[in-house]
Amino acid sequence: MNTQQAPAIHVRDLKKSFKEVEVLRGVDFDVARGSIFALLGSNGAGKTTAIRILSTLLKADAGTVSVNGFDVVTQPAKVRESFSLTGQFAAVDEILSGRENLVLIAQLRHLDNPGAVADTLLERFGLTGAARRKVLTYSGGMRRRLDIAMSLIGNPPVIFLDEPTTGLDPEARIEVWQTVKELAGYGTTVLLTTQYLDEAEQLADRIAILHKGRIIVNGTLDELKKLLPPAKVEYVEKQPTLEDVFFALVGDDGKDGDADKSSNDASTTSNTK
Amino acid sequence: MTTHFFGDAAVLTGRSLKHVTRSIDTIITTAIVPIAMMLLFVYVFGGAINTGSDSYVGYLLPGILLITIASGISYTAFRLFTDMQAGIFERFQSMPIARSGVLWAHVLTSLIANLISLVIVVGVALLMGFRTGANVLDWLAVAGILLLFTLALTWIAVIPGLTAKTMGGASAFSYPLIFLPMISSAFVPTHTMPGPVRAFAEHQPVTSIVNAIRDLFTEQPVSSDIWTALAWCVGILMVAFAFSMVIYRRKIS
Numbered sequence: 001m002n003t004q005q006a007p008a009i010h011v012r013d014l015k016k017s018f019k020e021v022e023v024l025r026g027v028d029f030d031v032a033r034g035s036i037f038a039l040l041g042s043n044g045a046g047k048t049t050a051i052r053i054l055s056t057l058l059k060a061d062a063g064t065v066s067v068n069g070f071d072v073v074t075q076p077a078k079v080r081e082s083f084s085l086t087g088q089f090a091a092v093d094e095i096l097s098g099r100e101n102l103v104l105i106a107q108l109r110h111l112d113n114p115g116a117v118a119d120t121l122l123e124r125f126g127l128t129g130a131a132r133r134k135v136l137t138y139s140g141g142m143r144r145r146l147d148i149a150m151s152l153i154g155n156p157p158v159i160f161l162d163e164p165t166t167g168l169d170p171e172a173r174i175e176v177w178q179t180v181k182e183l184a185g186y187g188t189t190v191l192l193t194t195q196y197l198d199e200a201e202q203l204a205d206r207i208a209i210l211h212k213g214r215i216i217v218n219g220t221l222d223e224l225k226k227l228l229p230p231a232k233v234e235y236v237e238k239q240p241t242l243e244d245v246f247f248a249l250v251g252d253d254g255k256d257g258d259a260d261k262s263s264n265d266a267s268t269t270s271n272t273k
Numbered sequence: 274m275t276t277h278f279f280g281d282a283a284v285l286t287g288r289s290l291k292h293v294t295r296s297i298d299t300i301i302t303t304a305i306v307p308i309a310m311m312l313l314f315v316y317v318f319g320g321a322i323n324t325g326s327d328s329y330v331g332y333l334l335p336g337i338l339l340i341t342i343a344s345g346i347s348y349t350a351f352r353l354f355t356d357m358q359a360g361i362f363e364r365f366q367s368m369p370i371a372r373s374g375v376l377w378a379h380v381l382t383s384l385i386a387n388l389i390s391l392v393i394v395v396g397v398a399l400l401m402g403f404r405t406g407a408n409v410l411d412w413l414a415v416a417g418i419l420l421l422f423t424l425a426l427t428w429i430a431v432i433p434g435l436t437a438k439t440m441g442g443a444s445a446f447s448y449p450l451i452f453l454p455m456i457s458s459a460f461v462p463t464h465t466m467p468g469p470v471r472a473f474a475e476h477q478p479v480t481s482i483v484n485a486i487r488d489l490f491t492e493q494p495v496s497s498d499i500w501t502a503l504a505w506c507v508g509i510l511m512v513a514f515a516f517s518m519v520i521y522r523r524k525i526s
Contacts, residue, residue: 055367057525080369091360095292107284108370110277150364 006069008033008158008189009054014063016049023049025213026063031191031206033157036184038204039193045210047193048088051162054191055085068157083158084151088166090143091150092135098122098146099131102153109154121149125179141172148179159183161192165199170246177202278371285365285378292352293386303345303390306451307337308397314460315401322461326491330403334395335486336459339479340451341394342387342423346430347447349383353434354443366525376431376521383427384420391419411489418486418499421506426450428513435520459483478505 009031016024023046031037041047052058054065056076065072068082085091093101099118106114122128125145135143144164151159161180165173180203184190194200200207201221208218217224240248293299311333314322319329326332356362356375365375395403407415430447437443456470457463457479463471474480481501488495 057363057367077369080367083367085364085367087360087363089360091364093288093361094359095295096288100291104284104288105368108281108365108368110280 006066007031008035008068009037009191010064010066011050011054012064014050014053014065015061016046016053016058017061022213024053024060027210027213027215029208029215029218031189033189034184034187035205036180036190036192036203038200038207039191039210040195040197040200040207041193041210042195046213047195047210048162050210051085051087051160051191051193055083055160056080057085082156083160084154084156085160086147086151086162086164088162090140090147092138092143092146094136095134097132097134098127098138098142101135101146101150105150105153111154117153121152125149139172140168141175144168144172144176145179148176152183156188158189158191161190163193163195165194165196170243171250173199278374281370282374282377282381285374286381289352289378289382290385293348293382299348300386300390300393303341303348303386304393304397306344307341307394310340311337311394311398311401324462328402328404330398330401331405331490332487333460334398334403335483335490336454336457336479337394337398338391338419338486339422339454339459339482341390342419342426343447343450343453345387345390346383346423346426346450347444348386349379349427350430350434350437350443350446351440352382353379353431354437354440357435372525373521376517379431379434380424380427383430384423387423387427388420405490406492407490411492414495414499415486415489418482418502418506421503421510422482425506425510425513428510428517431517432513432520435517435524453477454479454483457483478502478509481505 007030009029011027011029014024014027015022027046027050029037029039039047039050049058053060054067054072056072056079059073067079070078070082072079093104096104099122102118102121103114106117111117119128119131122131125148127142127146127149130138130142135146138146148161148164164180165176168176177199180190180192184205190203192199192203204221206218206220207224208215210216217227311330314333315330319333322329324332353362353376356379362375366372405411429450433443433446454460456474457477458474459479463474463480466474481498482505485495485499485502487493488498
């Protein structure tokens with residue numbers, strides 16, 4: 001299989017317009033296997049359009065896109081076997097329970113023991129206690145965790161996360177970050193879009209800034225920092241950030257290790273009590 | 274990919290059937306409006322309506338069954354719309370499954386949910402004194418026509434389900450469909466209506482379908498109505514299916 005050497009995601013000269021509006025005007029980037037790549041951009045920069053083309057939900061006007069070595073136009077079925085999409089809004093079935101959602105996806109991926117797959121993921125994402133409740137009753141963070149858990153079923157080599165933490169509270173956000181780091185630890189390639197600079201900084205091995213339909217820079221965080229004049233030393237009083245204050249007040253109650261810990265044990269982020 | 278079509282469609286149908294069984298109110302509301310109309314027409318207006326048949330409930334039932342289907346399919350549009358909004362439709366489309374299975378699951382669910390509502394309505398009609406000497410073959414023919422009618426209207430419902438911008442828009446399309454039996458032979462014989470209304474009533478699909486079902490229930494020899502009825506159902510089905518498929522392809526490409 002020659003797909004092993006190819007980058008996990010390969011995008012060349014990707015163009016897409018909606019009527020007169022040029023959303024993508026020639027986008028190029030590659031994502032190395034097992035890395036986390038962040039597509040950073042403000043609202044309307046074209047991030048979601050790019051993700052939709054990569055996940056075979058939208059056809060490009062021009063350019064070549066391959067995922068896991070398969071072309072999205074000529075081998076869409078192979079592409080769909082290679083990735084999982086976690087869209088901008090948690091794509092879960094509210095009428096079903098958390099466990100039923102997972103079983104459903106496992107069945108659609110034709111796995112042998114859907115029930116066992118579901119139980120393992122419920123455990124890993126700290127949702128065991130809520131497993132049999134309707135998703136309608138879940139909090140935003142729980143939905144997002146379930147959403148990501150659904151994406152992991154069948155161990156796809158590539159995961160697309162479209163603004164995974166938009167609309168989440170700070171605690172849920174850190175939980176998602178830990179999950180993403182953990183994924184990359186297992187060798188999954190992660191392409192995430194975000195409008196939060198700190199999210200890209202926290203997670204990504206490489207960051208590309210998408211602006212007005214073009215990638216204007218693409219590099220590691222250090223490379224990006226070098227683009228600006230060297231840091232000069234200034235004396236600034238260290239104020240606590242609002243995040244520090246928030247967590248000091250809300251307290252940790254034995255969960256939610258901080259984001260820098262990059263723990264490999266997702267059960268520490270368990271939300272079930 | 275197509276090798277999994279039936280398995281995937283079955284799994285997805287199981288899922289949307291759970292939506293139906295967990296909101297039993299959708300089946301009850303589907304059945305309650307036609308039942309209320311049946312009660313109203315039989316016990317309030319019925320005495321003043323002269324249809325030339327002995328039992329007004331028997332005369333009325335075919336039209337009431339069509340109204341049941343017309344209100345039932347608005348939930349199909351609603352369920353499809355909810356899937357589109359929730360993003361779960363896109364999740365399914367981005368998975369290695371038989372993609373059209375997502376749509377077929379909704380269609381199958383619509384058939385099953387409407388069948389349940391129809392059985393409830395027929396049950397109430399029986400309690401209200403509806404009797405028929407129809408044999409198994411007649412019943413099968415009635416079921417066949419109703420099934421075809423449901424299928425045709427379901428594919429109509431798929432169109433607003435896929436395209437609606439708001440919840441109201443997704444289900445509002447069914448109101449005219451519920452109203453159509455009013456201007457047909459469903460409640461009163463068409464010959465009592467003034468010229469233009471009568472012309473409309475006699476040439477719209479509901480009248481032929483109602484007449485065909487009524488003939489079957491009253492053990493009359495089926496007239497050409499049944500062929501007109503079938504032609505309408507198949508015609509609507511093909512046009513609605515073609516439209517839905519064009520819209521669906523546009524959505525997923």
